[in-house]
Amino acid sequence: MNGQSTSERQQPLIVGAGPAGIRAAQALVKAGLRPLVVDESPACGGQIYRQRLVPDGRSSRDLYGSEAQKAEALHRDFAALDGRLDYWPQALLWNLRDGRADIMVEGTSRQVAYDGLVLATGATDRILPIPGWTLPGVFTLGGAQIALKSQGCAIGSRIVFLGSGPLLYLVAWQYMKAGAKVAAVLDTAPFSAKFNLLRGLPLFPSIVLRGMRMTAELKLGGVALHYGVGDVRIEGTEKVGAIAWRQDGLEHRLACDGVGYGLALRSETQLADLAGCSFAFNQRDRALLPERDAAGRTSVAGVYLAGDGAGITGADAAERAGERSALALLQDRGLPHDASRAATLEADLARIGRFRDVLEAAFPFPAHWVRDIADTTTLCRCEEIKAGEVRAAIGQFGVHELNRLKAVSRIGMGRCQGRICGAGAAELLAHETNRNIEAVGRLRSQAPIKPVPLTLALAAQPEAAE
């Protein structure tokens, strides 16, 4: 089918086939629409319910643990939509504008006209630079999880997990269950922070108890748990050899050959930015995020946000937000939609939101680490820029806004466009200029949102979503 007829058909476009995108697709299909779903991955599921690349004998239970049922349900429900939607896996939506998207799929770029856009782009790990974080053998927590889920391999034979956030314990536990040797879990927060979880009990007892059980199993499995660690250094020359930290004024050091590191997650907001959505500061995530109402509507008509891409709330919230945003899309188009279902979803989302407040208190972001970032520590790995060079640029040019800092220091100019270094650069800039984190702004997004080959050809005819 050619481009002309597609534009007439006005297909909604969903970006991301994780929990949010899948539930959004399901709701739109149920209402009789035929959305186009694009996702970079070869299979649906998103980060959390990522599927193995090849069948390798592992069961869902092996892969997803207590969440196996949810994972299976999502994979199954998405498969059941086959024939009633269009699904482009391994497709990178690299540019977006005025109802048209540029999508790299099967080696060429296609232009797709859409009507209605659900961004369910998810999140990646948030990090602050520490000495040695760029050594081979250091992975983000999410990266470590992907290696395990999709490739069935571990990031080392003696692994330390470091950071903050629920993912820290989850990934450590998954590795232990998979038979890997987990040497220690280093939590940046003091043990006392975990008492906050008790406030979460009335909200989601099962989740809190599951977390406690995982922690207990880690201990039983011989994994050392350390709280309130700081001044962390990953040591090694060619690759990771050890990790050293300070705790209660004492120096500690542990040999290891793999490190999983992450300080909770950060939202993937590039497409929302390209779509023209307005952003506002979100205290819980310490980030400027695209604004959305309780239903997922953004400041741009016809553009909806669902899941971690608009603020970190986790997989269960993502499923609900995906469905909710689809109902909003239906409503905004004047199509029948289930208002009471929408209300239920919003109530659920509000409750999960309150629970995220609890988690944030139990797994606080160690913002104070920024004081200790050494001048010699790499801040931007794509452009190979050290913290000292960034500090010098801040002083020399007198900048206090993140895009200006990018201009004069190159941070965020490389292949990842600041997705990795942006959070750390913002913290450093805020600290150096004595400002609140929200005052330094955010890196504006530019297409292509991820690298594309220079020889990428435009598909001969703007092709239809078929």
Next chain:
Amino acid sequence: MSRRLEVDVAIIGGGLVGSSAALALRGMGFSVALLDKGFCGAQASGVNYGGVRRQGRPIEQLPLSQRAHAVWPRLKALIGIDGEFLRSGHLKLARNEADMAALETYAATIAEQGLDLELIGHNGLRERFGWIGDGVVGASFCPGDGHANPRLVSTGFAAAARRAGVEVLENTPVEGVTRDGDRFALDAAGNLTLRSRFVINSAGAWAGPFAESFGEPVPLSRIYPSMVVTEPMAPVMSVNIGMTGRGIYARQVERGNVVVGGERALPLGDVDLSRPRGEGALSIMNRAAALFPGLRHAQAIRFWSGTEGAMPDENPVIGPSRTTPGLLHAFGFTGAGFQIAPGVGEVLAELVRDGETETPIEAFSIGRFKEISARTDAGSGAGQNQEPHQPGEIRP
């Protein structure tokens, strides 16, 4: 909080033109305020392609361009950084005989101007620039031209001006200018009242309404050149590349990234902002990969664009106002103001100090639009992309 400030010269617009003028004026001992609606160097001057080239300019720009040419190698002394300025040479390629003939004509026309252009045939090109692929019949080489990092140069000029004692007021849009007796009164955001003996209108693509408010409408439109940058590569190209006709321009920066331009971006809903078109960027990328075999496996990592003021005759407006003593204009550089700006700054400073300059700038007089100003909206193409003039915003 209201604030009053009294200076010799108030400069509207902290692009490279405004900030280099500020630095030069400060050097002459004037008190100067440099105002920008955003951050200095964040518009055209800081986001351009970075070509520092005299070759290809209209002949009337060359004396001024030569003057700027003398400033570039002195950046380190002037602003404390070299701005990654590289005198690499600028090679302008011809795809066919007609293009080559145009290059030859240009070289002959400007022979007296000291650019030392060298015409190179197909074989010479093969020998000296073997990294250029097929489909090029010849070129014209300007050894003294080069390229620099606009982000550093423009921000560096403003930072140096601040260090030299210029009152740099960022995030301070000028909302109106009036002539008040023998002085100007500027209304700026943040309740700032500024009085000055001189005003320089170097507000780039936004300069039109200021000129108009003094009875000097100009056919200033906007262009949005579109850029692509690759991941860092091993050294591929040694010179700054230009092309005649519908070509591309390309340079490789110190760090290894190759910057390629050649298409126009489109404005967003807010015409101050623009974004490269996907097809346009792909076309630039494909053309670059075809022309430079060394780039065939490169990845494009980022696109950008910027807002630049453009004049129908491709020459800027530089010089004193015809209606208002003490007012100087300098805008409309039409995609080629980066190289020339440091020279323009010096010229503006001389105009303030001496009321004249030895550098010929008559061709850039705002007076040249007297006749056409009446039909600005109809035929010049200026109306469409121009910032809507908001009544009451600029008070004549």
